[in-house]
Amino acid sequence: MRRIPPLGALRAFEAGARHLSFTRAATELCVTQAAISHQVRQLEDWLGVTLFERRGHELRLTAKGAAYLRELTPVFDRMSEATARLYEREQGPLRITVLPAFATCWLLPRLERFRALHPDIELHFHSSAELWDFLDDRFDMGIRSGLGRWTGLKAEQLAQEALSPVCTPALAKKLRSPGDLKKVRLLHDTPKDGWRRWLDFAGVEGVDAEAGPAFNDASLVLQAARQGEGVALGRLFLAADDLKAGRLVRPFTKAMPNDFSYWLVHPRPLAGRRGVAAFRTWLLSEAGALPLTP
Structure with a gap:
């Protein structure tokens, strides 16, 4: 007894x-x-x-x-x-809504490391660009792009994004200066104003900022660039793995800061939940391995 x-x-x-x-x-x-x-x-x-x-x-x-x-x-x-x-x-499982491009280009290639650390935590992902106001209980966490201002939510910055041309090493050899961009196909994501802003930022004239195909997802733009279809205005945080592996290179050094950053957001009452805390710690650690401003 x-x-x-x-x-x-x-x-x-x-x-x-x-x-x-x-x-x-x-x-x-x-x-x-x-x-x-x-x-x-x-x-x-x-x-x-x-x-x-x-x-x-x-x-x-x-x-x-x-x-x-x-x-x-x-x-x-x-x-x-x-x-x-x-x-x-x-x-039950941890339910996370993620931007499609973020999931494809950055999160999924790293996810096995989280599973190795927490094999008992089940994750359910919902890939969507639609805004979720967190007023319902469909999800426990979200990864979104914005300014970090969501009323009633805890938001932590994962990375500040920057934009810079990226292409295959073979195509980069044809580009001696930014003015040579008029000789190649420009790849866009939507809305189709990124190239115009980058060309103005870099002081480049004589290049048609509207030329080339547009894709509705940043991951598709990078995929087209990897296949040698043209030069993409790459989101450098999402392109980090391709750049590190040499599949893509930056033909020019100018990188334009983007107003929006990537944020991990969740309702404040869920902060103490073990799955939320574990995923948050792991995600911030992974994002911290890359510079906030590439």
């Missing part, structure tokens, strides 16, 4: 001992300071030992109190972790 003191008294002691303050312990446990004091005295009576030395407003642990705290804190930590794992299973 287990001889265990009342759980409420143990929680009161553990919180009070960690903070060395009954007031802060009361705030943590959402009770009154008097309730914490009463429960600690109840525990001391139950154990027959003095756990705290009270000197006016100063609170200190006795030697026995300190030893008891060292034993109890890991127990409460394990109970919390076990409860979180149970809650995670009850909650």
Whole structure:
């Protein structure tokens, strides 16, 4: 038979001992300071030992109190972790809405690393460019492009995007200066104004900014560039893997900062959910391996 003191008294002691303050312990446990004091005295009576030395407003642990705290804190930590794992299973998979190009070019090639770290967390992705106002519960998290201003949501920057021409190494050999872009096919994503803005930014004249085909997804633009169909105005964060592998190169050094960045967003109440916290930590770590401003 287990001889265990009342759980409420143990929680009161553990919180009070960690903070060395009954007031802060009361705030943590959402009770009154008097309730914490009463429960600690109840525990001391139950154990027959003095756990705290009270000197006016100063609170200190006795030697026995300190030893008891060292034993109890890991127990409460394990109970919390076990409860979180149970809650995670009850909650089901983590549902994430992702921009299609971000998913194709950047997220999916890295996803196996997350699975290796957290094989027990099931992920369900929804690839869409449509805006989600987070007022419904279809998703738990989202990866979106914008200015980071979503009312009521926690938003953390993954990367600031920049735009620069990219193409195959073979095609790059034909481009001695930005003016040579008039000799090749320009590849666009929509809306079809990126090339005009980049040419103005780089001070290039005599190039038809509207020439060439347009695609409704940035990943398709990069795919066409990889196939040698022309020069794409690449989003450098999304093109990072192609540039690192040498499938694409930057024929010119000028990179135009984009107003929008990529953001991880989720409702604030979900921040403590284990799956949300794990995916957030992993995603920020992966994004941090690349410069925010390429």
